[in-house]
Amino acid sequence: MPVPVPQQRSVPAAETSHGDLTLLVIEDDPAGTTITVPELSAAAGTRVRIRTARNLTEAARLLTDDVDCILLDLALPVTGSDGGPGTAPAAGATGPAPGPVSERADELAALTHVLRIAPLHAVLALTAEDDTELAAEAVRVGAQDYLFRGELDARVLSRAIRYAVERKRADIAQHQLTESRLRAQENARLERGLLPTPLLDGSDLSFAARYRPGRSRALLGGDFYDVVRTPDGTVHAMIGDVCGHGPDEAALGVELRIAWRALTLAGLCGDELLSTLQQVLEHERQSEEIFATLCTVDIAPDGRRAGLCLAGHPAPLLARHGRPARLLPYEDGGPALGLLPRARWPRRQVELGGAWSLMMYTDGLIEGRVGTGGSERLGQDGMVAMVNGRLEQGLAGEELLEAAVAEVRELNGGELTDDVAVLLLGRDPERIRRWGGSAPRSHPASSVAGRPLGVQRPPL
Numbered sequence: 001m002p003v004p005v006p007q008q009r010s011v012p013a014a015e016t017s018h019g020d021l022t023l024l025v026i027e028d029d030p031a032g033t034t035i036t037v038p039e040l041s042a043a044a045g046t047r048v049r050i051r052t053a054r055n056l057t058e059a060a061r062l063l064t065d066d067v068d069c070i071l072l073d074l075a076l077p078v079t080g081s082d083g084g085p086g087t088a089p090a091a092g093a094t095g096p097a098p099g100p101v102s103e104r105a106d107e108l109a110a111l112t113h114v115l116r117i118a119p120l121h122a123v124l125a126l127t128a129e130d131d132t133e134l135a136a137e138a139v140r141v142g143a144q145d146y147l148f149r150g151e152l153d154a155r156v157l158s159r160a161i162r163y164a165v166e167r168k169r170a171d172i173a174q175h176q177l178t179e180s181r182l183r184a185q186e187n188a189r190l191e192r193g194l195l196p197t198p199l200l201d202g203s204d205l206s207f208a209a210r211y212r213p214g215r216s217r218a219l220l221g222g223d224f225y226d227v228v229r230t231p232d233g234t235v236h237a238m239i240g241d242v243c244g245h246g247p248d249e250a251a252l253g254v255e256l257r258i259a260w261r262a263l264t265l266a267g268l269c270g271d272e273l274l275s276t277l278q279q280v281l282e283h284e285r286q287s288e289e290i291f292a293t294l295c296t297v298d299i300a301p302d303g304r305r306a307g308l309c310l311a312g313h314p315a316p317l318l319a320r321h322g323r324p325a326r327l328l329p330y331e332d333g334g335p336a337l338g339l340l341p342r343a344r345w346p347r348r349q350v351e352l353g354g355a356w357s358l359m360m361y362t363d364g365l366i367e368g369r370v371g372t373g374g375s376e377r378l379g380q381d382g383m384v385a386m387v388n389g390r391l392e393q394g395l396a397g398e399e400l401l402e403a404a405v406a407e408v409r410e411l412n413g414g415e416l417t418d419d420v421a422v423l424l425l426g427r428d429p430e431r432i433r434r435w436g437g438s439a440p441r442s443h444p445a446s447s448v449a450g451r452p453l454g455v456q457r458p459p460l
Contacts, residue, residue, distance in 0.1 A: 021161060022049045022066050026059045026114065027073035027126070043154035055079065056113055069122045069161045071147075074138060076110040104137055115142045122168035124160055126152070144168050195220065196257060198227040203235050205303060209423040210401045214245045214364065214416065221419030222249035223362045224257040228264055233301030236264045237425055239360040240294040240313065245419060248286055255284050256292060256337075269298055270309055270347035278337045291338035295360055297350075303427045304354065307347045312336030314363055314380060317387060321355035321428075324388050327380060357396065357426040359387065364418035365404070370411045378411060397424065 023040070040048045051067070053059035056078065063070075105112070114123055125138035125146040135146035144164035147156065198207055213221030222242035229235050238260050242249040259280045263273050274294065281292055293313035299306040308316070310333030319325035334345035352358070366383050370376050378386075383404075390403050401422055409416060 020047045020049065021068050022051070023069050023071060023161060024051045024053065024059065024062055024067045025071045026053045026056065026076060026110075027071075028054050028076055029073075039154040040158060043158040045158075048158075056110060056117075059114070060117055063118055063121070067118075067121055068165050069124060070114060070118060071124045071126055071157075072111060072114050072143075074107065074111060074125050074127045074134060078109040078113060104134060107134060108138060108141055111138055111141060111143060120168075120172065122161075122164035124164050144171075196224075196226045200227060200229050200235065202233070203229045204427065205235055205299070206397060206426045206428070207423070208398045208401050210405050210420070211422075212364075212405065212416065212420040213250075214419045220250040220254070221245060221421075222253050223364065223419040223421035224253035225360070225421050225423050226257050226261055227423070227425070228261055230265060230267075235299040235303075235425070236269070236296065237299070237358075237360060237423065238264075238294065238296045239362060239421055239423060240292055241362045241364075241419070241421075242292045243290060245417075249290075252281070252284055252286075252290070252292070256281060256294075260296075270296075270307060271345045274309060274311055274334070274337065274345045275343075278343070281338045285338065288338075291336045293336045293363075297358065297360070297425075299352070299425070304352055306350045306352055306358075308350050309345045309347050310334065311345050312339070314361065314366065317359040317361070317384065318350070318352070319357045319359075319387070319391060320353045325357075325359070325384055325391060327384060352427070355428050355430070357400075357424060359422065359424050361422045362418075362420060364416055364420035365408055365422055367418055368408045368412035368416050378408060383408075397426070400424065 040050065051062045053062050055076070059070075111123070111125060123143045125135060125143040126149055127135045127138070127146060129148040129150040135148070138146050144167045145160050147160055195211070198209075200207055207227060209225065211221075211223070211225075213223075222244055223240070224242070225237075225239040227235065227237045238257070240253065240256060240260075242253045242256070256277060259277060260273070263276055268276060273296070277294070281290075291312075294309075294311040295313040295316060296309045297306045297316065308328060310330060312333065312335050315328045315330040315333070317325050318328055328350055329348065332346045332348045335343050361383075366378050366380055368378050370378050370382060386407055387400070387404060390400055390407075395403055401424055405420060405422065408420075
């Protein structure tokens with residue numbers, strides 16, 4: 001009786017093999033497998049459907065997603081219409097590729113063809129009892145198991161089907177896990193290479209940073225920052241935020257950061273630099289709705305004053321020695337990059353004093369929820385109060401940033417959904433004198449996905 005071909009499903013049968021079983025038998029002699037459906041069903045303890053195909057072309061038509069296992073006679077002749085070893089893989093095929101090429105490739109031609117067109121199905125090789133070498137070679141090439149024709153009965157076949165299906169599931173899961181790990185490692189290497197390495201050689205300023213992307217299992221988000229010292233002794237710092245949280249926004253943030261460093265080292269500053277960055281943004285963004293906020297400071301070589309430019313970005317927090325931290329003025333700021341075609345960004349002069357700490361941050365730090373039920377935002381005022389509380393405890397540098405980010409997460413009741421970048425620049429003349437002219441520095445510490453990036457510097 002011809003077996004009807006059921007409608008294909010999106011879920012491979014190997015994932016649902018604990019219910020009914022469907023076996024596709026491929027051999028040119030239909031009477032070669034004498035096991036009946038009732039016998040096999042009784043041995044398997046569940047309903048079993050058997051389909052038979054006389055050749056590989058017919059097998060391809062019967063091979064649907066609900067087939068649990070294929071029983072292939074290795075003696076099956078391969079005709080020209082079945083396709084040779086160079087036949088392309090089936091469209092949409094995924095999963096482990098067939099095994100290595102065998103020295104007995106001609107005898108295994110049927111098996112390699114089946115493995116090519118059915119990469120997600122379990123395959124049992126059926127061979128003569130006196131050819132154990134060919135049977136073992138079939139497993140090495142890619143079959144899940146082999147059976148000898150003379151020993152074939154319902155109990156042996158039922159057990160072999162179950163084993164083959166489970167082994168195939170394990171093989172596919174392992175293959176997918178390996179691919180996922182390799183992809184994650186490659187992404188981590190790429191993203192780690194795109195994170196900034198501050199250029200502060202020769203400066204007496206201390207530096208610390210924390211970076212936490214909002215995307216799960218990512219190292220890089222739409223936030224970006226950088227710090228460089230130009231030959232005249234000026235220290236330039238920048239922090240910015242591209243709207244959105246995906247990989248496209250992360251890539252655009254990297255482009256803007258690299259462009260900012262190049263333009264800064266070329267001597268641009270203030271409005272001229274931001275105007276050029278806006279041109280970069282307009283050329284590189286995916287749509288006209290994408291914009292970026294930015295805050296830049298340029299600290300004079302003596303460390304006592306700085307120029308500040310704001311492009312739609314929150315104002316930095318300044319803490320002078322012995323005084324509470326306060327927000328720098330925001331009134332003279334300009335719009336975010338990418339909003340107005342001929343915008344201007346005034347540069348405001350800021351007096352820093354002798355000993356100070358300057359904290360620059362993205363809005364991910366201040367937009368976390370607080371209060372009962374998380375109905376309110378932390379906001380800038382809440383952040384200032386939080387930082388002042390930590391300063392009163394004597395925290396500074398790395399410890400201050402670590403405690404601030406941890407408290408924001410705690411107030412939010414869990415992980416923050418937005419990217420967070422915070423950097424802290426500081427100057428302490430007393431510490432500089434104790435170090436004999438400049439504070440020691442170390443290279444940025446690497447990070448792992450989903451964890452904060454720490455750049456180790458002496459505490460302020």
